[in-house]
Amino acid sequence: MSSELSAGRLLLASPDLLDPNFVDTVVLLLDVNDEGALGVVLNRPTALPVSEVLGEWGEVVEEPEVLFQGGPVATDGALAVALAAPGGENAAGFRVLWDRLGLLDLDTPRELVDGTVDRLRIFAGYAGWGAGQLEAEIAEGSWYVVPSRVDDVFLGDTHDLRRQVLRRQPGDLAFHATRPADPELN
Template sequence: MTGALSHTGRLLVATPVLTDPNFARAVVLLLDHDAQGALGVVLNRPTPVEVERVLDGWAALAGRPSVVFQGGPVGLDSALAVAVVPGEPGQAEPLGWRRVHGAIGLVDLEAPPEVLAGELGGLRVFAGYAGWSPGQLEAEIAEGAWYVVDCEPGDVFDPQPERLWRAVLRRQRGPLALLATYPDDPTLN
């Protein structure tokens, strides 16, 4: 991005003022952020659909819960898979996996699962994604809709995704940590 900071590999954490039902209390992993726009997946929206029902062979590699997550409001009929491959950037990458940031990358779901079985430290499958046109995400951040924070590989595979919004905020320094206690409905306070 010319003159701007790319947030690829970081998390977008919805601020309490973001009430759009697609993103209220959402934690989004940014898979791509450049001058062309941004693309990410919502990490904390599990569906009741089990991975084994939609992707033959991948369920054994999926983290718990082994369900498909709603990655965002766009392209709900398509699947993306995010996985962690331990090791440092620069090492040979396994076939069927493309590094996004650090140990986090995208999996080619057309590849045979057994090719990646011994390489992955975790896998999460998403139906759909969240997307922003050029400048749109930057405007939303400036308006106070999102906090941008560092991602830890465990965030992608949190076994209790419904608690992820609070957990990510709680580990931040300063005032952001206090927001982890923000009530679901402040009018009931």
């Protein structure tokens, strides 16, 4: 299953994952290598407007224009995931991860970014795993690894994102979309 791990894949928390940082989360993997993996939680918006923390970046982020809680690591830092405009993949401050999706350096002057990015979302913190840690969590059944879509990253209302992603999966995995939080109460 580790061959499925790559930038652009989604990790969906299984019902067996009880860590409060990750219950019901959808994590977008941004980097996977021999030293570990890094991603951001897509479905944890905060109430904090981006403009209050990062000024003019609040004018260009997707709705809702708030910071998202990207994970429990380095919560005082920010990662900006962006969709480059066609031809904007080589713009200043942009690092392609796959297709036109990548990371935008928020230290890049805004005027250099204007017109090069179609969509932007900013995450406070990230989720990280050391070498072999994520593979072990997958093997024990904590995560489902599935393909992503660009819209998953920039969805306006992320409340139901996990169920939406599960519903479109083939086979038995789609059935988990309708599973109650506690099947024993069923």
